[in-house]
Amino acid sequence: MCEFTYAIVGTGALGGFYGAKLQQSGLNVHFLLKSDCEHVRQHGLVIKSVDGDFTLPRVKAYSDVQKIPACDVVVISLKTTQNHLLPQILPFAVKDTGIVLVLQNGFGIEAEVAQIVGSDKVIGGICFLTANKIAPGYIRHLSYKNIILCEYTQNYHPGGITERLRQIGKDFENAGIPVELDEDLLLARWKKLVWNIPYNGLSVILNATTAELMASPDSSKLVEELMYEVATGAKALGRTIPDTFIQKMLHNTAKMTPYLTSMKIDYDERRPMEVEAIFGNPLRMVQAAGTNLPKIDCLYQQLKFLDAMRTAR
Numbered sequence: 001m002c003e004f005t006y007a008i009v010g011t012g013a014l015g016g017f018y019g020a021k022l023q024q025s026g027l028n029v030h031f032l033l034k035s036d037c038e039h040v041r042q043h044g045l046v047i048k049s050v051d052g053d054f055t056l057p058r059v060k061a062y063s064d065v066q067k068i069p070a071c072d073v074v075v076i077s078l079k080t081t082q083n084h085l086l087p088q089i090l091p092f093a094v095k096d097t098g099i100v101l102v103l104q105n106g107f108g109i110e111a112e113v114a115q116i117v118g119s120d121k122v123i124g125g126i127c128f129l130t131a132n133k134i135a136p137g138y139i140r141h142l143s144y145k146n147i148i149l150c151e152y153t154q155n156y157h158p159g160g161i162t163e164r165l166r167q168i169g170k171d172f173e174n175a176g177i178p179v180e181l182d183e184d185l186l187l188a189r190w191k192k193l194v195w196n197i198p199y200n201g202l203s204v205i206l207n208a209t210t211a212e213l214m215a216s217p218d219s220s221k222l223v224e225e226l227m228y229e230v231a232t233g234a235k236a237l238g239r240t241i242p243d244t245f246i247q248k249m250l251h252n253t254a255k256m257t258p259y260l261t262s263m264k265i266d267y268d269e270r271r272p273m274e275v276e277a278i279f280g281n282p283l284r285m286v287q288a289a290g291t292n293l294p295k296i297d298c299l300y301q302q303l304k305f306l307d308a309m310r311t312a313r
């Protein structure tokens with residue numbers, strides 16, 4: 001199988017880090033940027049990483065997707081609040097035989113992408129990474145980096161471990177990114193929501209870091225209750241998230257260095273929050289299956305209020 005070419009749609013913290021690692025490993029990577037395109041065209045990408053800093057002085061940087069050659073793998077690493085732009089972006093970037101790799105947080109994005117490019121072209125990636133873009137073309141990688149890759153199939157039925165999944169996994173592994181190939185994208189996404197729903201949501205509502213949320217008996221109890229409600233949602237969709245997984249998540253986060261979630265950073269910096277991808281889509285899917293998740297719904301309503309107020313001012 002010949003080498004895949006990659007296009008990174010959204011060269012921020014996550015797309016910038018993984019895209020730079022892929023290029024550093026020798027792959028042909030094209031980067032789609034917005035405000036920092038000219039800067040990156042001139043100065044390249046700087047990665048300050050816990051695994052070792054590196055700079056790519058020359059990268060293929062574009063602000064117009066129509067100038068990017070159609071690639072084998074198009075990585076979506078925009079914030080999900082920008083996904084309304086995908087119908088104008090993806091058709092230009094994806095080869096007829098190409099793949100779209102959704103690396104964003106949340107649930108239901110692959111189904112939305114499949115509406116644009118066809119369900120046979122979509123793969124989901126669940127990223128365990130903490131990174132921030134702290135200046136134009138300057139990414140700080142704090143911890144973790146592993147990815148779970150799964151094929152997307154219509155209605156999120158478990159897909160197989162395909163040759164293309166293996167090749168993408170190998171590309172990331174060769175770039176120093178640990179990869180796990182999995183058959184059940186829905187379960188993998190809901191297991192990530194066990195972390196994102198309580199911590200992203202409460203970090204905004206309670207104005208707290210993960211360490212502060214875990215240090216208080218009241219908020220840590222609320223975190224645990226929200227995690228179990230996520231498990232109830234997964235069960236409504238025919239998936240089981242074991243108690244041991246939840247207890248491990250609580251234990252690991254309590255030990256994590258104090259972390260400001262991406263949603264809290266967006267809120268503080270008056271950027272729209274990824275409320276629909278991380279809360280709205282999962283809630284609607286579970287409600288359609290006849291189950292309510294009252295605590296998550298309450299968090300969702302509060303976040304929508306704050307999002308509307310914050311971005312309106």
Ligand SMILES: NC(=O)C1=CN([C@@H]2O[C@H](COP(=O)(O)OP(=O)(O)OC[C@H]3O[C@@H](n4cnc5c(N)ncnc54)[C@H](OP(=O)(O)O)[C@@H]3O)[C@@H](O)[C@H]2O)C=CC1
Pocket residue numbers: 009010011012013014015032033034035036077078079080082085103104105127128129130131132133262274
């Ligand atoms: N950061 C992390 O550690 C993790 C992030 N994730 C998820 O990954 C996704 C991306 O998050 P993250 O990387 O943090 O977000 P960032 O905001 O750092 O990156 C998004 C990038 O997309 C760019 N962008 C916006 N609009 C366009 C456009 N029209 N064309 C091209 N580029 C555009 C932005 O540029 P500009 O700044 O100019 O607007 C920005 O650089 C989210 O779903 C997030 O939840 C998941 C796990 C961890």
Ligand SMILES: CC(C)(CO)C(=O)C(=O)O
Pocket residue numbers: 105127128129130144195196261262263
């Ligand atoms: C779990 C964690 C903290 C790292 O991937 C994350 O998903 C986020 O910051 O949104």
